Amino acid sequence: MWDWEFTISILPLLLEGLKITLIATFLAFGFAVVVGLLLAIASRSSVKILSLPVKAFIEFVRSTPLLAQLFFIFYVFPKFGLVLTPLVAGVLGLGLHYSTYLSEVYRSGIDSIPRGQWEAAKALNFSKARTWISIIIPQAVPPIIPVMGNYLIGMFKDTPLLSAITLVEVLQTAKIIGAQSFRYLEPITMVGVIFLILSYVSSLGVRWLELRLNQR
Amino acid sequence: MPFLLKGVVVTIELTVMAAILAFIMAFIAGFARLSKFAIVRGITQIYVEIFRGTSLLVQLFWVYFVLPFFGIELSAMMTGVLVLGLNYGAYASEVIRSSILAIPKGQTEAGIALNMSPSLIMKRIILPQAMLIMLPPLGNYLIELIKSTALVSLITLHDLMFCGTMINNVTMRTIEVYSLVLIIYFLLAYPLTLAIRRLEKRLSAGRL
Amino acid sequence: MSEIVTETSNNGIQNFEPIVRYQKVSKSFGDTEVIKELDLDVAPAEKIGIIGPSGSGKTTLIRMLMTLEKPTSGTIEVDGELLWHKRVNGNLVPADEKHLRKVRSKVGMIFQQFNLFPHMTMLRNVTEAPIHVLGLSREEAEERAITMLEKVGLKDKLDQYPRQLSGGQQQRVAIARALVMNPKIMLFDEVTSALDPELVEEVLAVIKEIALEGNMTMLLVTHEMQFAREIADRIVFINGGTIIEQGPPEEIFENPKHERTQNFLRRFNKKN
Numbered sequence: 001m002w003d004w005e006f007t008i009s010i011l012p013l014l015l016e017g018l019k020i021t022l023i024a025t026f027l028a029f030g031f032a033v034v035v036g037l038l039l040a041i042a043s044r045s046s047v048k049i050l051s052l053p054v055k056a057f058i059e060f061v062r063s064t065p066l067l068a069q070l071f072f073i074f075y076v077f078p079k080f081g082l083v084l085t086p087l088v089a090g091v092l093g094l095g096l097h098y099s100t101y102l103s104e105v106y107r108s109g110i111d112s113i114p115r116g117q118w119e120a121a122k123a124l125n126f127s128k129a130r131t132w133i134s135i136i137i138p139q140a141v142p143p144i145i146p147v148m149g150n151y152l153i154g155m156f157k158d159t160p161l162l163s164a165i166t167l168v169e170v171l172q173t174a175k176i177i178g179a180q181s182f183r184y185l186e187p188i189t190m191v192g193v194i195f196l197i198l199s200y201v202s203s204l205g206v207r208w209l210e211l212r213l214n215q216r
Numbered sequence: 217m218p219f220l221l222k223g224v225v226v227t228i229e230l231t232v233m234a235a236i237l238a239f240i241m242a243f244i245a246g247f248a249r250l251s252k253f254a255i256v257r258g259i260t261q262i263y264v265e266i267f268r269g270t271s272l273l274v275q276l277f278w279v280y281f282v283l284p285f286f287g288i289e290l291s292a293m294m295t296g297v298l299v300l301g302l303n304y305g306a307y308a309s310e311v312i313r314s315s316i317l318a319i320p321k322g323q324t325e326a327g328i329a330l331n332m333s334p335s336l337i338m339k340r341i342i343l344p345q346a347m348l349i350m351l352p353p354l355g356n357y358l359i360e361l362i363k364s365t366a367l368v369s370l371i372t373l374h375d376l377m378f379c380g381t382m383i384n385n386v387t388m389r390t391i392e393v394y395s396l397v398l399i400i401y402f403l404l405a406y407p408l409t410l411a412i413r414r415l416e417k418r419l420s421a422g423r424l
Numbered sequence: 425m426s427e428i429v430t431e432t433s434n435n436g437i438q439n440f441e442p443i444v445r446y447q448k449v450s451k452s453f454g455d456t457e458v459i460k461e462l463d464l465d466v467a468p469a470e471k472i473g474i475i476g477p478s479g480s481g482k483t484t485l486i487r488m489l490m491t492l493e494k495p496t497s498g499t500i501e502v503d504g505e506l507l508w509h510k511r512v513n514g515n516l517v518p519a520d521e522k523h524l525r526k527v528r529s530k531v532g533m534i535f536q537q538f539n540l541f542p543h544m545t546m547l548r549n550v551t552e553a554p555i556h557v558l559g560l561s562r563e564e565a566e567e568r569a570i571t572m573l574e575k576v577g578l579k580d581k582l583d584q585y586p587r588q589l590s591g592g593q594q595q596r597v598a599i600a601r602a603l604v605m606n607p608k609i610m611l612f613d614e615v616t617s618a619l620d621p622e623l624v625e626e627v628l629a630v631i632k633e634i635a636l637e638g639n640m641t642m643l644l645v646t647h648e649m650q651f652a653r654e655i656a657d658r659i660v661f662i663n664g665g666t667i668i669e670q671g672p673p674e675e676i677f678e679n680p681k682h683e684r685t686q687n688f689l690r691r692f693n694k695k696n
Contacts, residue, residue: 062409064401067370116537119490119533120540122491123528123535123602125605126557127525134556163370164370171274188278189278196265196270
């Protein structure tokens, strides 16, 4: 039933697709790490015109499916003159979706910093920006790195959704192979195996990180 | 619009059925991971790792496209319920397991001291307490599940997402259609979010 | 200097240009009023010991001066400038961040819990503000920082992190960190309360040294009565959010006029 020769012959193609998957994952993660922090800071602002829309945005994005957001970005944005390639739209959608999750993670990290740190910064007359850069972020981020790692794995597992907006990543590659050869068994199973191996190994990495952080 | 509402009905049906399956699976797997038999724990562990480690969409495709090769042909709806249920069951089993472990040992010991049988202790003492702990995280998974149902549109199930795409293809009113789809999903998921937050507040205030 | 102050507090005539002036300052947290229409003038270079039972509002008093709490009503002036307000066409309007930062640069504070930055070495704890707030070069900031750390007796701990030091050492670094900013007014908020008894002395010695240099205005909220007596020009006894009694240390400690001051000191002496 299982054809090993066929499996090996399609492997290079699948790895090519995997490359796109990984590129999309890391680009979107980088985007989410930066935007998530900005959202977290903005949602704490005492300026209500800034914090309220940001909070509403976070709630909305978290309460709607990533797939619907991807379609929105890929098909609606061009109506406003913003035509995006599948990769850019995918990175934007995936990154934006997860930035709202990461903003919550940042928030928990920021909330765990004692009030005295903010007060000391004020007593030394730090500007707001300097307080964030020198005092708050360096203390808030290290404890949340494992959680961010788990979200990175989560994003990796969500990248197959980008196939729906025609990005030829690993799952789409498998589907194309399947459609051409009429054999879905090997390509899709192999995609599953690839995901299983990569996410299992990375989850071990995250656990190792957690242990190291706890030791400190 | 009526077409879209038909999609909403499918999305809700799918969510409810998948949630029930997920709940059952989570309980079975959650308890199995606490089993004293290593083989039971091992098999459960494999189930959990496979469903957590591979992507949900890959699982949907596998069941929908690959299983027919083995002579098992499932409808899109069946596939959706099965895969979403098994997938979220695997995630939620961890919630069940940790909630049961979170109940202090003294509770079990008190049950033993009252000469209760192990199953009675579980049913009357441990579970009622663990249920409260597991409610908020299970609720959060339910919200994630609602959002994930959109994926079944990619295996041609006529859910909200699929109907939205169909309407878009026919009417070309892209902005309205996709905005409406987003808003409907929001209206489905957000009340649940608010309910869980209220529940969490009441729980942490010790009023339940 | 201490002459003028003694005179002032004795007869209540204010014949100095105050560096700090509280006028009808009130502060409420929710429904509880912790400071009630309090007036206080502080002379340049004056050392004021603020004493009182816990919950009397003495910490809130100096926290408002550091802009950590906002007064509910009243005004505070620092070095001739309003702290929480700006005068625009003769009207008082709430101060903006720029104004706050300008006035704040004249004030420094030492906290009960030290509040050192745990992710920075001692040296960086002290240099961070001079570099990023005063705009000094790294070399210049480090030079100044080392001088200050030397002054508090911790020159050999430059590369250590706060958690590697004792509470007394941490508090001394916190003092160096505040000193390096060269504020005109320094606030001390129960700086020895979080310390083990055997570490109190080393911190007090450092503060005493700074006090003896003379030119810095100091407001010390403290439970160390003996210490307050030694270094303060004036003792202010606060209870229930108002100043009950103030005067030279000998007068307050030897011969308190007000009954509540007497009760407080008696209870305090009994405890120790």
